[in-house]
Amino acid sequence: MDKIKVGITHGDFNGISYEIIIKSLLDPRIFDLCTPVVYGSAKVAGYYKGLIPDAEGFSFNIITDPAQANPKRANMIVCVDENVKIDPGQPTVLSGQYAIASLNAAVRDLKAGKIDVLVTCPINKKNTTGDDFGFIGHTEYLAAQFGDTEPLMFMVSDVLKVGLVTMHVPLAKVPEAVTTEAVLNHIRAIRRSLERDFNIVGPKIAVLGLNPHAGDDGLLGPEEQEIIIPALQSARYENILAFGPFAADGFFGSGAYRKFDAVLAMYHDQGLAPFKALTFADGVNFTAGLSVVRTSPAHGVGFDIAGKMVADASPMRAAIYQAIDIYRNRQVFDRAAADPLQHFSKNERNDRGDGAGRGGNRRGGADRDADVSDLLKDTPDTDGAVAAQATVVTTRATE
């Protein structure tokens, strides 16, 4: 079987991206799992390589098409004018333009099936948003490129998975974007992704509130009762094991998140602050809901440490591994779905060894023994009706 070709974009080359790319590819064991193809600059790579201790023996195999990739080497397709000026720590016009050039080249090859998955290094939102690139982030850009209107920004690790209802939205605009339809669609998207991308059967999803204390029965805001609970009710009618709304602070502080396969947060910092605090080193930003697989380390450009060679490459490694795992999980899931005679029991599907050999994904980090009725006991029940109805629906779901 051909190894998976992983396309890697270089993001903003004045940040820490070359450092984390090179550090990730220094360990030759990575070539047992995949064939990396970096879309970038040999000159910039050479500059940062010179700063990394232990990287003397490292070099890129320069190619012009992924078909030429050497499966035992780090490959590079040059998509930058090699006279480029490098300013570590500075977001320049040039570094913004070449971040997009790298992304466009990789997406072109992804569409053509020349690479199998995409791993992006971080871009600076400010120097990439403009006439040449009308998107606020990779997620929105990739959704447009691959015709998916409602992508899910899904922060994933073996410890915690957090999806967002709203992504790059100013805080003042969050309440109007949190609609029952949006919450329900994102619950559905998380369920789909957990089943297809992470091979989790009957996933349990926690939904956070929007207001302090999840609204305190309407005292601190109406959104829980008017928007989020109706979305939870609809989800349960669809046999989705969705619970909440939970007050975010106590939910993370008490460790309750461990009982769930994933959490749906209402806005960026509500989900990402606990995610990064709990799981920075293997935190991956996965764009779920696309027809293709895209991951990224769950951090930004790191301008403050650029050129200092102190960046942790673990999130980048995790992004590469997750992309491979998800790609393989999808193959297994789609094969099973396409052939109704090929029956997998729940346990068989959970235990299959077709992933990249890092079994943690399949269990999603949740306490799989947590009983649905126990979870319901912890679920806030603002009007009494939700838990009662959920008992009926989840009983049906687990039959």
Ligand SMILES: NC(=O)C1=CN([C@@H]2O[C@H](COP(=O)(O)OP(=O)(O)OC[C@H]3O[C@@H](n4cnc5c(N)ncnc54)[C@H](O)[C@@H]3O)[C@@H](O)[C@H]2O)C=CC1
């Ligand atoms: N996927 C993407 O393209 C993303 C891009 N960004 C962009 O990055 C820029 C900076 O965002 P910030 O919020 O400052 O986040 P940041 O992640 O760049 O930096 C936050 C702190 O984390 C540290 N840090 C980041 N990565 C690290 C690593 N691998 N090892 C050790 N320390 C690390 C930085 O030094 C800094 O102190 C913004 O323009 C933002 O738009 C942010 C997140 C994702």
Ligand SMILES: NCC(=O)COP(=O)(O)O
């Ligand atoms: N903080 C996460 C983030 O901004 C991700 O943005 P992108 O992956 O859509 O570029």
